[in-house]
Amino acid sequence: MQFKSAPTRPTRENIVPMINVVFLLLIFFLITSTLAPRPDRPITRPTVGQSDRAHERASDPNYVFVPADGGLIYLGADNDKAWTRLAANAPSPIIIEADQALPAHALVGILSRLEQMGLGPVQMVIDPTTVPDT
Amino acid sequence: MITLPRTPIRKRPSLTPMIDVVFLLLVFFMLAARFGTDVVIDLTTSGTTSPATDYQGPPRLVTLLGQGRVQLNGFDITLDDLGDALGPLMTSPSDAVIVQTADRATTQDVVDTITALQPYGIDSLVLVGR
Numbered sequence: 631m632q633f634k635s636a637p638t639r640p641t642r643e644n645i646v647p648m649i650n651v652v653f654l655l656l657i658f659f660l661i662t663s664t665l666a667p668r669p670d671r672p673i674t675r676p677t678v679g680q681s682d683r684a685h686e687r688a689s690d691p692n693y694v695f696v697p698a699d700g701g702l703i704y705l706g707a708d709n710d711k712a713w714t715r716l717a718a719n720a721p722s723p724i725i726i727e728a729d730q731a732l733p734a735h736a737l738v739g740i741l742s743r744l745e746q747m748g749l750g751p752v753q754m755v756i757d758p759t760t761v762p763d764t
Numbered sequence: 765m766i767t768l769p770r771t772p773i774r775k776r777p778s779l780t781p782m783i784d785v786v787f788l789l790l791v792f793f794m795l796a797a798r799f800g801t802d803v804v805i806d807l808t809t810s811g812t813t814s815p816a817t818d819y820q821g822p823p824r825l826v827t828l829l830g831q832g833r834v835q836l837n838g839f840d841i842t843l844d845d846l847g848d849a850l851g852p853l854m855t856s857p858s859d860a861v862i863v864q865t866a867d868r869a870t871t872q873d874v875v876d877t878i879t880a881l882q883p884y885g886i887d888s889l890v891l892v893g894r
Protein backbone atom coordinates (compact mmCIF):
# COMPACT_ATOMS: atom_id res chain seq x y z
CA MET A 631 0.00 0.00 0.00
CA GLN A 632 1.34 3.36 -1.01
CA PHE A 633 0.74 6.49 1.01
CA LYS A 634 0.86 9.94 -0.34
CA SER A 635 3.97 11.69 0.69
CA ALA A 636 3.32 14.37 3.24
CA PRO A 637 2.97 17.78 1.63
CA THR A 638 6.23 19.67 1.73
CA ARG A 639 6.19 22.89 3.70
CA PRO A 640 5.81 25.82 1.32
CA THR A 641 9.06 27.67 0.92
CA ARG A 642 8.98 31.35 1.90
CA GLU A 643 8.65 33.76 -1.00
CA ASN A 644 11.83 35.54 -1.86
CA ILE A 645 11.04 39.18 -1.13
CA VAL A 646 14.42 40.62 -2.11
CA PRO A 647 13.39 41.49 -5.71
CA MET A 648 10.34 43.30 -4.39
CA ILE A 649 12.48 45.31 -1.99
CA ASN A 650 14.76 46.21 -4.88
CA VAL A 651 11.85 47.50 -6.92
CA VAL A 652 10.42 49.46 -4.00
CA PHE A 653 13.81 51.07 -3.36
CA LEU A 654 14.10 52.02 -7.00
CA LEU A 655 10.63 53.60 -6.89
CA LEU A 656 11.56 55.46 -3.72
CA ILE A 657 14.73 56.84 -5.29
CA PHE A 658 12.77 57.79 -8.42
CA PHE A 659 10.21 59.77 -6.42
CA LEU A 660 12.91 61.35 -4.26
CA ILE A 661 14.78 62.65 -7.29
CA THR A 662 11.97 63.65 -9.61
CA SER A 663 9.49 65.19 -7.22
CA THR A 664 9.26 68.73 -6.02
CA LEU A 665 7.68 69.33 -2.66
CA ALA A 666 5.84 72.58 -2.96
CA PRO A 667 4.21 74.46 -0.12
CA ARG A 668 0.76 75.33 -1.41
CA PRO A 669 -1.20 78.31 -0.15
CA ASP A 670 -3.98 77.48 2.27
CA ARG A 671 -6.48 79.38 0.12
CA PRO A 672 -7.52 77.79 -3.17
CA ILE A 673 -6.37 79.49 -6.37
CA THR A 674 -8.27 79.13 -9.64
CA ARG A 675 -5.93 79.88 -12.51
CA PRO A 676 -7.03 82.11 -15.40
CA THR A 677 -8.15 80.10 -18.39
CA VAL A 678 -6.79 80.67 -21.85
CA GLY A 679 -7.81 79.14 -25.15
CA GLN A 680 -5.38 78.33 -27.92
CA SER A 681 -2.53 80.81 -27.72
CA ASP A 682 0.95 80.83 -29.19
CA ARG A 683 2.00 83.00 -26.32
CA ALA A 684 1.47 80.18 -23.84
CA HIS A 685 4.27 77.72 -23.36
CA GLU A 686 4.94 74.84 -21.05
CA ARG A 687 7.51 74.77 -18.31
CA ALA A 688 8.33 72.24 -15.63
CA SER A 689 6.43 72.61 -12.40
CA ASP A 690 8.31 74.76 -9.96
CA PRO A 691 7.84 74.90 -6.20
CA ASN A 692 8.79 78.58 -6.00
CA TYR A 693 5.67 80.15 -7.43
CA VAL A 694 4.44 83.50 -6.20
CA PHE A 695 0.85 82.81 -5.20
CA VAL A 696 -1.75 85.55 -5.29
CA PRO A 697 -5.18 84.45 -4.02
CA ALA A 698 -8.33 86.31 -4.97
CA ASP A 699 -8.12 88.55 -1.89
CA GLY A 700 -4.84 90.01 -3.13
CA GLY A 701 -2.33 88.79 -0.54
CA LEU A 702 1.08 87.64 -1.73
CA ILE A 703 2.42 84.21 -0.72
CA TYR A 704 5.98 83.17 -1.49
CA LEU A 705 7.79 80.16 -0.03
CA GLY A 706 5.15 79.81 2.65
CA ALA A 707 5.43 83.44 3.80
CA ASP A 708 2.68 86.05 3.57
CA ASN A 709 2.69 89.66 2.37
CA ASP A 710 5.62 91.67 3.83
CA LYS A 711 7.68 88.59 4.64
CA ALA A 712 6.94 87.26 1.18
CA TRP A 713 8.18 90.50 -0.43
CA THR A 714 11.32 90.37 1.68
CA ARG A 715 12.02 86.79 0.63
CA LEU A 716 11.26 87.68 -2.96
CA ALA A 717 13.76 90.54 -2.86
CA ALA A 718 16.38 88.31 -1.23
CA ASN A 719 15.96 85.39 -3.63
CA ALA A 720 15.36 87.49 -6.75
CA PRO A 721 14.16 84.51 -8.83
CA SER A 722 14.20 84.86 -12.57
CA PRO A 723 11.76 84.46 -14.11
CA ILE A 724 9.14 85.19 -11.50
CA ILE A 725 6.19 82.84 -11.92
CA ILE A 726 2.93 84.23 -10.60
CA GLU A 727 0.02 81.94 -9.91
CA ALA A 728 -2.85 84.35 -9.46
CA ASP A 729 -6.53 83.68 -9.01
CA GLN A 730 -8.63 84.51 -12.03
CA ALA A 731 -10.92 86.60 -9.83
CA LEU A 732 -8.06 88.71 -8.48
CA PRO A 733 -8.88 92.38 -9.10
CA ALA A 734 -6.78 93.59 -12.02
CA HIS A 735 -5.61 96.68 -10.12
CA ALA A 736 -4.09 94.39 -7.49
CA LEU A 737 -2.21 92.53 -10.21
CA VAL A 738 -1.02 95.81 -11.71
CA GLY A 739 0.16 96.90 -8.26
CA ILE A 740 2.18 93.70 -7.84
CA LEU A 741 3.68 93.99 -11.33
CA SER A 742 4.71 97.60 -10.84
CA ARG A 743 6.25 96.84 -7.45
CA LEU A 744 8.21 93.97 -8.99
CA GLU A 745 9.42 96.31 -11.70
CA GLN A 746 10.45 98.92 -9.14
CA MET A 747 12.44 96.22 -7.36
CA GLY A 748 14.14 95.36 -10.63
CA LEU A 749 12.71 91.84 -10.62
CA GLY A 750 11.58 90.01 -13.71
CA PRO A 751 10.73 88.78 -16.25
CA VAL A 752 7.30 87.83 -15.01
CA GLN A 753 5.27 84.88 -16.20
CA MET A 754 1.80 83.81 -15.14
CA VAL A 755 0.55 80.26 -14.74
CA ILE A 756 -2.64 79.70 -16.69
CA ASP A 757 -5.08 76.89 -17.16
CA PRO A 758 -5.08 76.03 -20.87
CA THR A 759 -8.43 74.92 -22.21
CA THR A 760 -6.43 73.38 -25.05
CA VAL A 761 -2.80 72.40 -24.57
CA PRO A 762 -0.50 74.43 -26.83
CA ASP A 763 1.67 72.63 -29.36
CA THR A 764 4.90 74.21 -28.16
CA MET B 765 32.63 14.14 30.21
CA ILE B 766 33.32 17.41 28.48
CA THR B 767 30.30 19.31 27.25
CA LEU B 768 31.01 21.56 24.37
CA PRO B 769 29.00 24.79 24.13
CA ARG B 770 26.46 24.68 21.39
CA THR B 771 27.27 27.02 18.55
CA PRO B 772 24.49 29.58 18.46
CA ILE B 773 22.45 29.58 15.30
CA ARG B 774 22.62 33.01 13.66
CA LYS B 775 19.17 34.33 13.04
CA ARG B 776 18.60 36.36 9.92
CA PRO B 777 17.56 39.86 10.85
CA SER B 778 13.94 40.54 10.09
CA LEU B 779 13.46 42.77 7.07
CA THR B 780 9.82 43.47 7.76
CA PRO B 781 10.20 46.73 9.78
CA MET B 782 12.52 48.18 7.15
CA ILE B 783 10.11 47.30 4.37
CA ASP B 784 7.32 48.93 6.35
CA VAL B 785 9.28 52.16 6.63
CA VAL B 786 10.29 52.14 2.98
CA PHE B 787 6.69 51.61 1.93
CA LEU B 788 5.58 54.49 4.12
CA LEU B 789 8.24 56.73 2.57
CA LEU B 790 7.19 55.62 -0.88
CA VAL B 791 3.54 56.37 -0.24
CA PHE B 792 4.45 59.77 1.26
CA PHE B 793 6.48 60.85 -1.75
CA MET B 794 3.90 59.54 -4.19
CA LEU B 795 1.18 61.58 -2.51
CA ALA B 796 3.20 64.72 -1.80
CA ALA B 797 5.02 65.05 -5.10
CA ARG B 798 4.02 67.43 -7.85
CA PHE B 799 4.79 66.31 -11.33
CA GLY B 800 4.37 67.47 -14.82
CA THR B 801 4.40 70.85 -16.42
CA ASP B 802 2.48 74.05 -16.10
CA VAL B 803 1.48 76.35 -18.90
CA VAL B 804 2.56 79.96 -18.51
CA ILE B 805 2.24 83.19 -20.46
CA ASP B 806 4.73 86.03 -20.43
CA LEU B 807 3.41 89.00 -18.50
CA THR B 808 6.44 91.20 -18.85
CA THR B 809 6.04 92.71 -22.26
CA SER B 810 8.23 95.45 -23.58
CA GLY B 811 6.30 97.83 -21.38
CA THR B 812 4.28 96.34 -18.58
CA THR B 813 4.05 99.44 -16.54
CA SER B 814 6.21 101.88 -18.44
CA PRO B 815 6.59 102.05 -22.21
CA ALA B 816 10.00 101.20 -23.61
CA THR B 817 9.79 104.11 -26.02
CA ASP B 818 7.99 107.42 -26.04
CA TYR B 819 4.32 107.17 -26.86
CA GLN B 820 3.65 107.95 -30.47
CA GLY B 821 0.58 108.18 -32.64
CA PRO B 822 -3.14 108.48 -31.90
CA PRO B 823 -4.56 107.47 -28.52
CA ARG B 824 -4.81 103.75 -27.89
CA LEU B 825 -6.56 103.40 -24.57
CA VAL B 826 -8.09 100.01 -23.86
CA THR B 827 -10.29 100.04 -20.78
CA LEU B 828 -11.18 96.76 -19.12
CA LEU B 829 -14.51 97.23 -17.37
CA GLY B 830 -14.82 93.69 -16.09
CA GLN B 831 -17.13 90.78 -16.95
CA GLY B 832 -15.77 90.78 -20.48
CA ARG B 833 -16.67 94.40 -21.24
CA VAL B 834 -13.94 96.26 -23.07
CA GLN B 835 -13.70 99.80 -24.40
CA LEU B 836 -11.29 101.25 -26.92
CA ASN B 837 -10.87 104.98 -26.55
CA GLY B 838 -14.18 105.16 -24.70
CA PHE B 839 -16.28 103.08 -27.10
CA ASP B 840 -17.51 99.58 -26.36
CA ILE B 841 -15.84 96.87 -28.39
CA THR B 842 -15.51 93.12 -28.24
CA LEU B 843 -12.20 91.43 -27.60
CA ASP B 844 -12.44 89.71 -30.98
CA ASP B 845 -12.58 93.07 -32.77
CA LEU B 846 -10.00 94.80 -30.59
CA GLY B 847 -6.95 93.76 -32.61
CA ASP B 848 -8.51 94.85 -35.89
CA ALA B 849 -9.65 98.16 -34.41
CA LEU B 850 -6.18 98.89 -33.02
CA GLY B 851 -4.50 98.23 -36.38
CA PRO B 852 -5.23 101.64 -37.99
CA LEU B 853 -4.14 103.40 -34.79
CA MET B 854 -0.67 101.90 -34.83
CA THR B 855 2.34 102.50 -37.01
CA SER B 856 3.95 99.26 -35.91
CA PRO B 857 2.89 96.36 -33.66
CA SER B 858 5.53 97.41 -31.13
CA ASP B 859 3.69 100.68 -30.42
CA ALA B 860 2.51 100.95 -26.84
CA VAL B 861 -1.12 100.25 -26.02
CA ILE B 862 -2.39 101.58 -22.71
CA VAL B 863 -4.53 99.05 -20.87
CA GLN B 864 -6.49 100.61 -18.05
CA THR B 865 -8.20 98.38 -15.54
CA ALA B 866 -11.45 99.44 -13.91
CA ASP B 867 -12.42 98.41 -10.42
CA ARG B 868 -14.40 95.38 -11.53
CA ALA B 869 -11.79 94.08 -13.96
CA THR B 870 -10.11 90.85 -12.94
CA THR B 871 -6.91 89.04 -13.76
CA GLN B 872 -8.92 86.89 -16.18
CA ASP B 873 -9.81 90.03 -18.16
CA VAL B 874 -6.14 91.04 -18.34
CA VAL B 875 -5.10 87.58 -19.52
CA ASP B 876 -7.92 87.53 -22.09
CA THR B 877 -6.77 90.89 -23.46
CA ILE B 878 -3.13 89.83 -23.67
CA THR B 879 -3.97 86.63 -25.52
CA ALA B 880 -6.54 88.37 -27.78
CA LEU B 881 -3.93 90.88 -28.99
CA GLN B 882 -1.17 88.31 -29.32
CA PRO B 883 -2.13 87.09 -32.85
CA TYR B 884 -1.73 90.67 -34.06
CA GLY B 885 1.80 90.89 -32.67
CA ILE B 886 0.73 93.54 -30.17
CA ASP B 887 2.70 92.89 -27.02
CA SER B 888 3.69 96.36 -25.82
CA LEU B 889 0.90 96.65 -23.31
CA VAL B 890 1.21 99.27 -20.62
CA LEU B 891 -0.95 98.15 -17.71
CA VAL B 892 -2.25 100.92 -15.53
CA GLY B 893 -4.64 100.76 -12.61
CA ARG B 894 -7.49 103.17 -12.27
